[in-house]
Amino acid sequence: MSSDFQIVGGGVIGLLTARELALAGATVTVIERATCCREASWAGGGIVSPLYPWRYSAAVTALASQAQASYPGLCAALLAETGIDPEHEVTGLLMLDAEDAPEALLWARTAGKPMSEWLGSALYRQESALASGFRHALWMPTIANVRNPRLGQALTASLRRHPRVTLLENTRMLGVDWVADKGVRRVRALQLEEAGGQRRLPVSQVIVAAGAWSGRLLEQAQISVPVAPVKGQMLLFETPRRLLHSIVLHAGRYLIPRRDRHILVGSTLEYADFDKTTTEQARESLQASAIAMLPALADLPVKQHWAGLRPGAPQGIPCIGTLPGWDNLHLNAGHFRNGLVLAPASARLLADLLLGRVPVIDPASYAPGLTVSI
Numbered sequence: 001m002s003s004d005f006q007i008v009g010g011g012v013i014g015l016l017t018a019r020e021l022a023l024a025g026a027t028v029t030v031i032e033r034a035t036c037c038r039e040a041s042w043a044g045g046g047i048v049s050p051l052y053p054w055r056y057s058a059a060v061t062a063l064a065s066q067a068q069a070s071y072p073g074l075c076a077a078l079l080a081e082t083g084i085d086p087e088h089e090v091t092g093l094l095m096l097d098a099e100d101a102p103e104a105l106l107w108a109r110t111a112g113k114p115m116s117e118w119l120g121s122a123l124y125r126q127e128s129a130l131a132s133g134f135r136h137a138l139w140m141p142t143i144a145n146v147r148n149p150r151l152g153q154a155l156t157a158s159l160r161r162h163p164r165v166t167l168l169e170n171t172r173m174l175g176v177d178w179v180a181d182k183g184v185r186r187v188r189a190l191q192l193e194e195a196g197g198q199r200r201l202p203v204s205q206v207i208v209a210a211g212a213w214s215g216r217l218l219e220q221a222q223i224s225v226p227v228a229p230v231k232g233q234m235l236l237f238e239t240p241r242r243l244l245h246s247i248v249l250h251a252g253r254y255l256i257p258r259r260d261r262h263i264l265v266g267s268t269l270e271y272a273d274f275d276k277t278t279t280e281q282a283r284e285s286l287q288a289s290a291i292a293m294l295p296a297l298a299d300l301p302v303k304q305h306w307a308g309l310r311p312g313a314p315q316g317i318p319c320i321g322t323l324p325g326w327d328n329l330h331l332n333a334g335h336f337r338n339g340l341v342l343a344p345a346s347a348r349l350l351a352d353l354l355l356g357r358v359p360v361i362d363p364a365s366y367a368p369g370l371t372v373s374i
């Protein structure tokens, strides 16, 4: 017998959606072509906030606010269930020399977000190792970061032992078998490829949560959704002592301090199709940005350099809901630069819609509006 839900994609969006549905009593099968949480959900920085949050739409702010409130409880529950600590840490976010500070302060007042403005030497009281010469900062003390590779491990471990969840790793969705009845289409089976060959999996309700690959995947069913890959490269440093206490953002580049004295540097924004190679040019540029903020990094080697593919979508607003014209095909994808912060709220919203609960947020802004090219 098939599960109540089949989720394609085992990133943070797919896994948290599975968790929401399973906690509500549903049976769920997750189909992941490789290993869970090894794509964007591993590669990301884990800032639990949009960068420059006032520059985003109300739709992104609504999801982010809901998710930020739920993160501490989620991480505590995962730690208790699995022994793996996602290291959700409130470090605060310090934004240096943002040119649109008045808009930021207005947004913070309206949205009820703690934000203060620091001038001159005040900002060095928070971060004494910063390069000299910064004159202005916006400080958001409640912003956290999460160690996303560990979040992914904890989610995977938790779902692996859940009695109502089946995790099918190393299983790739190739396409869908569907039928049409009175103008409404219904998926009957997923075409899957795994080590033993190909097979068809009969389905009930299908959720595509395949990150940057969601658009390409749905093309195979002649469905066009505006989700496409945007590459981001990052660097990692290991520092001999704690040089930084808060997340620091300047001119679009950021430093994220982890508990164990690692500092992440992000990130590039590249439209390069599905290419995930790292480049010397990006390494030099990220290193220069990092040193311009924190000069002590000039004396340290880059420990790791990687790239990931964000699921880009117009205005960074994810598509969450049922695809128009389909009875049992749903989407939770397109979280662009904010998939880690938005994940718990996106999963909750889609679960609310699919289970007939009152939605935690008005779903209208995220409804997939697509062009069907059949």
Ligand SMILES: Cc1cc2nc3c(=O)[nH]c(=O)nc-3n(C[C@H](O)[C@H](O)[C@H](O)COP(=O)(O)OP(=O)(O)OC[C@H]3O[C@@H](n4cnc5c(N)ncnc54)[C@H](O)[C@@H]3O)c2cc1C
Pocket (backbone or CB within 6 Å): 008, 009, 010, 011, 012, 013, 014, 031, 032, 033, 034, 035, 036, 037, 038, 039, 040, 041, 042, 043, 044, 045, 046, 047, 048, 049, 171, 172, 173, 174, 209, 210, 211, 212, 213, 217, 231, 232, 233, 234, 266, 267, 268, 307, 308, 309, 310, 311, 332, 333, 334, 335, 336, 337, 338, 339, 340, 341, 342
């Ligand atoms: C450099 C970088 C920095 C970032 N920093 C942050 C940050 O600080 N804060 C933040 O909130 N967000 C950040 N993000 C964005 C965030 O990482 C993503 O938005 C989020 O991880 C997307 O999650 P996802 O589950 O949709 O996609 P993914 O994690 O990419 O998961 C999609 C999954 O689908 C699987 N899949 C694909 N095709 C198939 C198929 N045919 N069959 C089965 N499975 C399939 C893939 O293998 C993959 O595991 C960053 C991203 C990058 C790249």
